[in-house]
Amino acid sequence: MAASRVVYPFTALVGQEAMRLALELNAIHPAVGGVLIRGEKGTAKSTAVRALARLLPELEVVADCAFGCPPEGEGQCADCQGRVAAGEALPRARRRMRVVELPINASEDRVVGSIDLEAAIQAGARRFQPGVLAEANRQILYVDEVNLLDDHIVDVLLDAAAMGVNVVEREGISVWHPARFILVGTMNPEEGELRPQLLDRFGLCVDVTGIRDVGQRVEIVERRERFEVDPEAFQRAWADAEEAEAARIRAAIAALSTVTVHREVLAAIAQLDVQLEVDGHRADLVTRKAAQAYAALAGVPAVRVQEVAVVAPMVLAHRVRAAPGQRPRDIEAALRALMSPEEPRLQAASS
Numbered sequence: 001m002a003a004s005r006v007v008y009p010f011t012a013l014v015g016q017e018a019m020r021l022a023l024e025l026n027a028i029h030p031a032v033g034g035v036l037i038r039g040e041k042g043t044a045k046s047t048a049v050r051a052l053a054r055l056l057p058e059l060e061v062v063a064d065c066a067f068g069c070p071p072e073g074e075g076q077c078a079d080c081q082g083r084v085a086a087g088e089a090l091p092r093a094r095r096r097m098r099v100v101e102l103p104i105n106a107s108e109d110r111v112v113g114s115i116d117l118e119a120a121i122q123a124g125a126r127r128f129q130p131g132v133l134a135e136a137n138r139q140i141l142y143v144d145e146v147n148l149l150d151d152h153i154v155d156v157l158l159d160a161a162a163m164g165v166n167v168v169e170r171e172g173i174s175v176w177h178p179a180r181f182i183l184v185g186t187m188n189p190e191e192g193e194l195r196p197q198l199l200d201r202f203g204l205c206v207d208v209t210g211i212r213d214v215g216q217r218v219e220i221v222e223r224r225e226r227f228e229v230d231p232e233a234f235q236r237a238w239a240d241a242e243e244a245e246a247a248r249i250r251a252a253i254a255a256l257s258t259v260t261v262h263r264e265v266l267a268a269i270a271q272l273d274v275q276l277e278v279d280g281h282r283a284d285l286v287t288r289k290a291a292q293a294y295a296a297l298a299g300v301p302a303v304r305v306q307e308v309a310v311v312a313p314m315v316l317a318h319r320v321r322a323a324p325g326q327r328p329r330d331i332e333a334a335l336r337a338l339m340s341p342e343e344p345r346l347q348a349a350s351s
């Protein structure tokens with residue numbers, strides 16, 4: 001990839017606010033669990049993901065580690081841990097965050113990595129050929145048309161995403177490495193659905209559609225045109241806005257652990273999910289994390305019902321289902337009830 005390749009600025013994107021916010025929330029709090037972007041082609045999905053990566057803080061890495069481990073702290077591979085234990089000073093480097101793309105026809109070996117069994121048996125050496133999950137460690141893993149992937153591969157991806165570790169086992173030999181990444185999947189629902197069990201494992205889901213506002217559509221065309229004519233000049237024109245947004249994200253990452261979530265707010269989240277008949281407890285957990293990330297971004301010290309109301313549609317879009325022959329429960333109506341003054345208990349939580 002050419003180093004000079006200019007990426008379209010995140011702040012120059014027009015509309016698609018929910019998609020942009022969902023991406024930022026994951027960058028601030030990766031435990032939110034990734035985002036599934038549903039929508040037609042040509043809605044700037046991949047542009048937005050690449051643009052976001054440019055706004056995120058650089059990573060401190062162990063320069064010669066295949067997994068880009070952090071030089072200290074949690075999340076190191078066995079090799080780096082061993083080197084630290086042996087008293088070695090690990091070589092450091094700083095790297096920009098990358099978007100690692102999963103090829104649509106990737107084999108399981110290509111995704112998880114492969115063990116050279118012959119080398120392992122003959123030399124007793126552990127020859128591991130890292131795969132996409134190794135490359136994606138601490139990066140953004142972008143899976144276009146995730147609904148067209150083999151179910152088994154999606155399973156493997158979501159397992160690694162949930163555990164932060166990739167374990168490869170072949171013929172009694174086992175290798176593991178850290179695989180913490182922000183998972184961004186896209187799908188066009190017209191080309192097939194994702195099984196509900198897999199859907200539920202994406203933290204957030206946003207639906208993007210082509211923008212219908214004429215003014216915004218004109219703005220998209222004009223900006224795109226200016227970008228294509230002179231990408232460097234376009235980037236310079238947006239440099240201040242980009243730096244301001246990058247600073248906002250950095251501040252949110254720094255503030256995240258200080259943002260509190262009171263029990264009343266958790267009760268409001270639980271009530272919402274009960275009312276909407278959401279299965280299991282994942283929605284409650286994800287809502288808490290996403291609302292915390294949003295509060296950090298908004299500079300609010302404690303999560304209120306307002307923050308819950310902003311993130312809840314992204315948590316619930318793929319989790320609220322209709323019983324056969326019935327209309328799906330109305331998320332907007334449930335949120336209005338949550339925010340309404342007739343609910344004194346919840347209002348108390350928001351003040």
Ligand SMILES: [Zn+2]
Nearest residue numbers: 065069077080
């Ligand atoms: Zn390492």
